Amino acid sequence: MTAAGVKVYVSTHVRSYTEGRSEIEAAGRTLSELMADLERRYPGLRFRVIDEQDRIRPHMNFFVGGQLVRDLAHPIAPGEDVHILGALSGG
Secondary structure: OOOOOEEEEEOHHHHHHOOOOOEEEEOOOEHHHHHHHHHHHOOOHHHHHEOOOOOEOOOEEEEEOOEEEOOOOOEOOOOOOEEEEEOOOOO
């Protein structure tokens, strides 16, 4: 794994797992590798956004380089930003 320096922005939904940080760094060539790196440093984060079938939870959204991504195999280019956002609901 060599894609160091990827900035990851997290919504308030999961900041309790990132020590309250809204911006963190991680490494990974794919979204799956990135999440594995984040899980090593922030235990419990992955389970909040990825389900038991290894799929992105329906209420979570990943944006890689500004593009909505629903596939954990999606590649991440070095220096590309990743946003992890929880869907808002209400009425």
